[in-house]
Amino acid sequence: MTNYKFKFHPYQRPFKHPLSTSHGQWTVREGIILSLNDEIGNIGWGEIAPIPWFGSETLEQALNFCEQLPQEITTEEIFAIPAELPCCQFGFESAWELVMGKGLSTKDFEPSKQHYSYLLPSYDAAKQSWEAPWNQGYRSFKWKIGIAPIEDEVKIVQELVEAIPASGQLRLDANGGLTKQEAEQWLMVCDTIGAVEFIEQPLPPEQFDVMLEMSHNYSTAIALDESVATLDQLEQCYQRGWRGIFVIKAAIAGSRKRLRQFCDTYPIDTVFSSALETNIGQQAVLQLAAEISDLKRAVGFGVNHWFNEG
Ligand SMILES: O=C(O)CCC(=O)c1ccccc1C(=O)O
Numbered sequence: 001m002t003n004y005k006f007k008f009h010p011y012q013r014p015f016k017h018p019l020s021t022s023h024g025q026w027t028v029r030e031g032i033i034l035s036l037n038d039e040i041g042n043i044g045w046g047e048i049a050p051i052p053w054f055g056s057e058t059l060e061q062a063l064n065f066c067e068q069l070p071q072e073i074t075t076e077e078i079f080a081i082p083a084e085l086p087c088c089q090f091g092f093e094s095a096w097e098l099v100m101g102k103g104l105s106t107k108d109f110e111p112s113k114q115h116y117s118y119l120l121p122s123y124d125a126a127k128q129s130w131e132a133p134w135n136q137g138y139r140s141f142k143w144k145i146g147i148a149p150i151e152d153e154v155k156i157v158q159e160l161v162e163a164i165p166a167s168g169q170l171r172l173d174a175n176g177g178l179t180k181q182e183a184e185q186w187l188m189v190c191d192t193i194g195a196v197e198f199i200e201q202p203l204p205p206e207q208f209d210v211m212l213e214m215s216h217n218y219s220t221a222i223a224l225d226e227s228v229a230t231l232d233q234l235e236q237c238y239q240r241g242w243r244g245i246f247v248i249k250a251a252i253a254g255s256r257k258r259l260r261q262f263c264d265t266y267p268i269d270t271v272f273s274s275a276l277e278t279n280i281g282q283q284a285v286l287q288l289a290a291e292i293s294d295l296k297r298a299v300g301f302g303v304n305h306w307f308n309e310g
C-alpha cells in the first residue's frame, strides 16, 4: 500500500477590488495548497478553497483536518474524507489524481476565451467593463444582481444588453438575494429582452419549490448555484425534479470520483464555475469539467482579473 507524504500551506490572496454579492463584501480569498509525494518522486498539487457562506466547511475546519493528519497518508484515507469536508475531499482527490499520473498534469488545460464567462464588476462599473474583454474574445458575461434597488439594476441590464453585440450573452447572478416578486419581475424583464442566458440562484435554497415552479413558467432559464453547492444537495435537487441548469463549483461540491459518477449517470445541464481558487484549483476543475461534460455552456472562470496577478 502506497503512502504519500503530505504537506500543506495556507494562503491569502486579496482581491483587487472587493467582490460584492447579496451576502456582502469579500476582500481576501483564503485557502490551502497541499501536496502529495510518492516514494519515487512524483508530486501532485491540490487546493482546498472553502466558501462557508456557500455551504462548505470553513477554512478553520479544513485547517484542523489537515493538522490532525499524519505526515503520510494512503489512498484509502483520502477516499474516506467525510462529505462534511467537501473542499478537503476535492483538494486531496485532485492531488491524488496528479501524483498517480492521471489527468493533465504537465500540459495545462485551457479552453479559448469564448468558452469562458467574464465576471463583470458590480453596479454600473459593468457598463465600461465589457468591451475590453469582448475584444479579447469573451462572449459570455456575468453580472451580480440583488445588491442595488431592482429598478436601477434592471436599467443597467437593459443598457448592457443594448450595448453588447447580439452574439454576446449575459448571465445574472442574484446569490439568492431576491424576493419571489423580484424574481418574477426579473424573469419577465429577461423574457422580454432576450439575450439573458439565465438567472442564477434567484431565491435562497430553502425556496426550492418556488424556483422549481418558476423554472416552468418563463422562457428565461434558471440556474441553481447555492442550492447545489455540495454533491448531497445536487443529488437532492435532481431527485426533487430540477431539470434546469446546475452550476457546479467542483472545488466545493466534494469528491471528484462521486461527481464523475453522478454526471455519468444523469445527463444534467451544467455550468462549471469558479470558487475563486488559485490556478491549482482552476486546472483541477477545468480538467474535470472537460472530462465529464460537453462544455456546451461557457465555464464561469473569467475571474482572474479580480486578482492582482490576474
Ligand atoms: O460563476 C462565475 O461565473 C464566476 C464565479 C462566481 O460568480 C462566484 C465566485 C465565488 C463565489 C460565488 C460565486 C457565485 O457564482 O455566486
Ligand SMILES: [Mg+2]
Binding pocket: 173, 175, 200, 201, 225, 226, 247
Ligand atoms: Mg452564483
